[in-house]
Amino acid sequence: MTAIVIENLGRSFVTTTGTIRRTQKTVTALDNVSLTVEPGELFGLLGPNGAGKTTLTRILSTVLLPSSGRAEVLGLDVVRDAKQLRPRIGMVYGGERGLYWRLSGRDNIQYFADLYLVPPEVSRKRIPELLELVGLKDRAEERVEGYSRGMKQRLHIARGLINDPDVLFLDEPTIGLDPIAARELRTVIADLHNAGKTIFLTSHYMYEVDALCQRVAVVNKGQIVMMDTPAALKQLVANLEVVEVECLSVSSEAINRLRDHPRVEAVHVDNRDQVQVLQIQAPGGVKYVPEFLHLLDGANIQKVVTRQPTLEDAYVKLLGKDAISV
Amino acid sequence: MISHFLGLLRVVAASFNMQAKERATNQLFVGTLLILPVIFTILSVSTYIYGGKADFGLYAVIGAGMVGIWNANLWTSGRIVEGERRGGTLSALIAAPTPFPVVLVGKSLSNAVVSLISMAMTFATGLIVFRLPLDIENPFAFIISLLLTLVAMTSLGLVLGSFFVLTRNAGAFIEVANYPIFILSGLMFPLTILPFWLKPLSAALAPMWGNLALGVAAGLVAGNPWLIDLYLIGLSLIYLLIARALFTQVEYRVRRDGSLETF
Structure with a gap:
């Protein structure tokens, strides 16, 4: 039963x-x-x-x-x-x-x-x-x-x-x-x-x-x-790379410019204390880091890292803007 | 069937103990139980003495004790439900296999038994502060009437408790309901001074009959205490039937409206 x-x-x-x-x-x-x-x-x-x-x-x-x-x-x-x-x-x-x-x-x-x-x-x-x-x-x-x-x-x-x-x-x-x-x-x-x-x-x-x-x-x-x-959910983002950009003052216009980039599939903004962390999902994301940083001009960037996607990224991709900071 | 009944009795006993333990840690409740009856007795007896009716002393003492008992019952039916809702335990109690009224019976009885301290405090105040001759004509009938009064008031508390599950403002309701019930039940002034049209309302209230039964047993009012006790038993049964029907409706409504956690 x-x-x-x-x-x-x-x-x-x-x-x-x-x-x-x-x-x-x-x-x-x-x-x-x-x-x-x-x-x-x-x-x-x-x-x-x-x-x-x-x-x-x-x-x-x-x-x-x-x-x-x-x-x-x-x-x-x-x-x-x-x-x-x-x-x-x-x-x-x-x-x-x-x-x-x-x-x-x-x-x-x-x-x-x-x-x-x-x-x-x-x-x-x-x-x-x-x-x-x-x-x-x-x-x-x-x-x-x-x-x-x-x-x-x-x-x-x-x-x-x-x-x-x-x-x-x-x-x-x-x-x-x-x-x-x-x-x-x-x-x-x-x-x-x-x-x-x-x-x-x-x-x-x-x-x-x-x-x-x-x-x-x-x-x-x-x-x-x-x-x-969970493994199948991760497959949703298997072909993606995630670029995490930590910045102090990113504008909504800059985030929209990122979202309009042809290679970007999703952007999630995670507010952590004084900083904002942008998680940019894009196939072959590493190659486009200079372009992303150019679009974020004036955001006072502190740190940039690239990583493989996790279940969290699949969740972000599924929910888009509704995904919350975790 | 018997094991189910014994199980429910166990829940009543567990809820009784739980309530007693919780209340023992609540200074406000202890204050209500010990201090309020003394204040009421002093005010009430003083009023009669000042009005040249010192022979009404015992009547005033019993009335003040009943006020204490009724307060403890309203605490039970109102504040308990409100407290469970605020503490987030109400939904856990409703979700348990035991019917919620059984839990409330245990908790109500616990407060009712403890509320006897109120009656003891009023008698002690009458004896010590005013040196009143508190002679009870028929002590056995007085004790039985007191116990039946507790049962009737607890049963009425269950009826009110069902409304308190529905409302988020049980505390405000208690404040509003308290004094009209004291007056309608003759706990503060003799019923004879109430207008005729209010008397049917008084007849539906357990504190009125409890007060009357105690007054008759004490020899303050003419009558047969056992007949009034029978009326108290009947009234308790009616209250219990109403409470049972109401709780079925109330449980459905809170599940439908999702209001178990809202306060």
């Missing part, structure tokens, strides 16, 4: 503005999304902020209803069979919210063990195992308010696993974590996948889905732009 089946799923939200003369606006968060995830697969949903990743996760984890289409998890309809589905899935949202900060890590997990009706004899054994898995065994009795962001995130994972779910939804689990904490969390996710769990992971970090996922769907503005293996 397929673990997740999504057919023509749509979701829109109505927002209102104004106090006395209220005007309504409908925002489409998901537009005709279809995909499947096989049992034991680690599937990634990649996209910029506002692409619809969290909306899809919330629908699949039964806390949000779709506006159109249908979705099944473990053969159960997420709308009609929510009651039967909930004990069999786990969900982990990114960020620090969603925990009882004034209680200890152990109390948090114990409470959700009770809510999921995990038999006491099972939870007595499982809770220490989960605390060990996420590296919180020695801090389990401390209040969550004293935990670092990474520790809270790992506690989220432990909580999401308390019912030993068949399918685990991870919504941007490494968001806001420092590189070491994010790497530790990715190790936990990889271990869960190796243990046979079906995992649905959303992220806007390309290297994360590249390192973890067997297949990935790139989503933008509520629609799936492409769905394949």
Whole structure:
């Protein structure tokens, strides 16, 4: 049986503005999304902020209803069979919210063990195992308010696993974590996948889905732009070279001049503190570096490097201007 | 069936403990529980003494205790839901296999039991500050009425709680609803001074019947306390049925509107 089946799923939200003369606006968060995830697969949903990743996760984890289409998890309809589905899935949202900060890590997990009706004899054994898995065994009795962001995130994972779910939804689990904490969390996710769990992971970090996922769907503005293996996504940019130009004051006119260059396929601007890094994708890009620099005259160029394309570049190519800085 | 029921009881107990642990760390809640009843008792009893009705002292003490209990219940149904929403735990609770009202019952009962401290504080204030003779005519009926009042107020709290899941402004609603309910329930002034057209509204409120049952058991009002207790039981059942129906609708609406995380 397929673990997740999504057919023509749509979701829109109505927002209102104004106090006395209220005007309504409908925002489409998901537009005709279809995909499947096989049992034991680690599937990634990649996209910029506002692409619809969290909306899809919330629908699949039964806390949000779709506006159109249908979705099944473990053969159960997420709308009609929510009651039967909930004990069999786990969900982990990114960020620090969603925990009882004034209680200890152990109390948090114990409470959700009770809510999921995990038999006491099972939870007595499982809770220490989960605390060990996420590296919180020695801090389990401390209040969550004293935990670092990474520790809270790992506690989220432990909580999401308390019912030993068949399918685990991870919504941007490494968001806001420092590189070491994010790497530790990715190790936990990889271990869960190796243990046979079906995992649905959303992220806007390309290297994360590249390192973890067997297949990935790139989503933008509520629609799936492409769905394949990370290797196949990289093939999209296999013939390209990437020229990275670090500058202090590049104008939008200069960027447009670059985009109009006949050999340039995409230009992505990444704002990093005081500098802007232009990632210029072009076949045989190295040969055209002098031309690119000429077009960027006055941009106060600090550094120029060329490199082979990565999954991130495939993402930039697919999303164009909608790709965000990562 | 039995194991399912036992499982739900376990959730009620877990939510009860969880709430007690959380509240124990909340100084504002402790303040509400300990200080507010004392202030209300002093104001209320002083008003009656100044008005030449010192024999209404016990009535004022019971009323002030009921105010404390009701405050703790509104805290439960309103602030808890609002707190869960702000803390991001509301969607996790709704997504759990246990029905959310069962969680709320546990948390409400926890606050209700703790709110008995309010009643103790008002009696202590009456005895120590005003040296009132707080003689209860039928102590056994008084205790039973007090427990049934807690159940009825918790049940009414569940009805309000369903609205609080829908609204983002439970706190503002609590502020607005508090004092009209005190007045309509006769917690601040005797019901006899209320106009006739307000009395049906009073009859639908658990605090009014609770206050009456305690007054009768204490010997302040003529009547049979057990009959009023029966009414409290019936009212609790009606509240629970309404709460159950409302929660089904409310859960559907928050899933439809995507409002579990908005505040």
